[in-house]
Amino acid sequence: MTSRQSLAYIIGVLDNGTEGITPVALAHISAADVVIGARRTLALFAETFAANVTQHDIAQGLSKVPAWITEAQADGLNVVVLATGDPLCHGIGRYLISKLGHEQCEVIPNVSTLQLAFARLGLAWQDAVIASAHSKDAGEWSNEAGPEHGLYPLLQTVQNHSLVALFTSPENSPDRIARMLLNAGLGEQFTLSVVEALLTDAENVIRELSLSDAAATRFANPNVVILQRITKNSSPMFGLADACYAQRKPDKGLITKREIRAVSLARLQLHENSIVWDIGAGSGSVGLEAARLCRSGYVYAIEKNPADFAIARKNGANMAITNYRVQQGKAPELLDAWPDPDAVFLGGTGGELAELIQRCLSRLSAGGWLVMNVVTLENLAQATQTLKAQNAQWDVTQLQASRSQPILHMHRMAAENPVWIVCAQAKTDRDENNE
Secondary structure (H helix, E strand, C coil), X not given: CHHHHCCEEEEXXXXXXXXXXXXXXXXXXXXXXXXXXCHHHHHHCCCCCCCCCEEEEHHHCHHHHHHHHHHHHHCCCCEXXXXXXXXXXXXXXXXXXXXXXXXXXXXECCCCHHHXXXXXXXXXXXXXXXXXXXXXXXXXXXCCCCCCCCCHHHHHHHHCCCEEEEECXXXXXXXXXXXXXXXXXXXXXXXXXEEECCCCCCCEEEEEEEHHHHHCCCCCCCEEXXXXXXXXXXXXXXXXXXHXXXXXXXXXXXXXXXXXXXXXXXXXXXXXXXXXXXXXXXCCHHHHHHHHHCCCCEXXXXXXXXXXXXXXXXXXXXXXXXXXXXXXXXXXXXXXXXXXXXXEEECCCCCCHHHHHHHHHHHCCXXXXXXXXXXXXXXXXHHHHHHHHCCCEEEEEEECCEEEEEECCEEEEEECCCEEEEEEEXXXXXXXXXX
């Protein structure tokens, strides 16, 4: 019995107070010497607490909670932490167990507010992906933002799933979420439902708003958001027709043709979470298709030509690709600010080929690939000479595709320009020892 009394009980509660918890949970709350929770939650149980109970408002700082618990346990006091819903679903439970150890804690979960929200909407939720914006104020989303923004993980979750259940916060509110999705080009793909003030007299259910309507609406706190996809993304992961991309005209736009693009992407050896550099982005075709393949990764692109830079941005916006950022500049500018890549595609160099090869090989993650598309003999010679000087492992593939074209009532084959695909890896100590 003594050992159980020394446990910290992390109890899930709802806004209907004592009506929404079990007799066992109520007994622990009534017997507590120390109770920790949000001010609103503490007020719900004020009449249940023992007369001499010590109350700690969690708003004083989450980092203080483990110390409060440890001090109370050292004094042999009974400790209760009041959390909302299920403490182990985007709640305080995981944090406290990680700090105190599972042997010092016991979780008594309640129905999650997400479950209640789906029940109010009459929606099955076994296919839902759970996300949270219940964090510090991340600020409004801008399409200039990237992985550093606090709402970026949520944006990727929504981009890659059809049913998302979301914990919000007063700052990261439903209207802010809707504006982010609109800015990211997802405005026609989702509806947004909000369940406000669950289990209170002010409870309100708002069903399937358009993102435009939601973006202009203020909602009562606390609330839960359900996002439902209403259109399917039927585009292939890669291998899009060249005509799918906007290109600079007349016929001078820089685009890696589909056949070359497919082989180049294959040689990049991408993973779902790969960080990719696209240097000399042109119309953006390789980088954008890499972003589709690396759903949990990110593509950083650079293009020096102002017209092509604008077109690459336009293509990204048209495809609603949210894990891709193209910047205007001439490499190696900007590269120092990018995270180390798992793969690099080099489609254009601006005359800095040798320096870029050296820079990319030195920054590549272990096992990462540098893939270059080369169309001139001079650049091919410089690339291979530089790779030899860097003692890199490399190979070259020449591709020359021909496409059928109609001629009268027949078809002929029209040749595309040949392209050399140069693929390289930095040589490792193991490679040198095996020689």
